[in-house]
Amino acid sequence: MIEDAQPKMYCVNHPNRETLLRCNRCERPICTECAVLTETGYRCRDCLRGQQKKFETAQWLDYPLALAVAGLLGFLGSLLTSFLGFFTIFLAPIAGVIIAEAVRSVTRKRRSRLLYNTATLAAGAGGAILPLINVLGIVMGLGMLNLFGLIWQVLYVVLVTSTVFYRLTGIRV
Ligand SMILES: [Zn+2]
Ligand SMILES: [Zn+2]
Structure with a gap:
């Protein structure tokens, strides 16, 4: 055998x-x-x-936390653009880093792709409130067109969202 x-x-x-x-x-x-x-x-x-x-270590509570922190800080940062004007270009990326670090600290550095996207969108949405109010005011005839103000506010949103995203995901541009 x-x-x-x-x-x-x-x-x-x-x-x-x-x-x-x-x-x-x-x-x-x-x-x-x-x-x-x-x-x-x-x-x-x-x-x-x-x-x-x-x-992917994020827990369900991390999403509302990231949403609240990034949204609030994103909004507060956009308030500064009216004082900063041109300097928004330099300050917005710093605001983005601060927001990303704040999100990492409240979520205790837990990770997930969805969490990063949530924080990025929230920061963008928070920053978009002011320019939206501006545009709405102009459309309704309540406000004067402050074109430069609007440009800095929109620029702020773009810079903050990209900084938050790249900072969180670790992708360098
Ligand atoms: Zn097989
Ligand atoms: Zn196996």
Whole structure:
């Protein structure tokens, strides 16, 4: 009677495919189609999903917190644009950094892509209140057109949202 020295392995997802690969985390045999090459070697898709979940650490309370903090600070920062005028160009990115750090601290540096998007949108929405009121006033004939004021306010929104986003996601421009 002849026995194989090594029993044949079959992919956990494809029982009729013979394979020599194993996931280096859960050690289950996987075929080349099911294996994903990572920095640390071949992993099965289940283990990869687990890793991604671990990266997303945000809890549900972090979203309203980020929304409130980024929205409020975004709005307060936009109030400064009327004093700063041209200097908005330099001060808005600093405001963006402050907002991003404030969000990181209230959410205790918990992470998720959705959390970053929420904070960015909230900062933008907070900053957009003032220019919206301005435009609305002009449309309704209540205010005088303060074109420069409006330009700085809009510029502020653009700079603040991009700074908050890049600061939180860690992408450098
Ligand atoms: Zn695995
Ligand atoms: Zn497979």
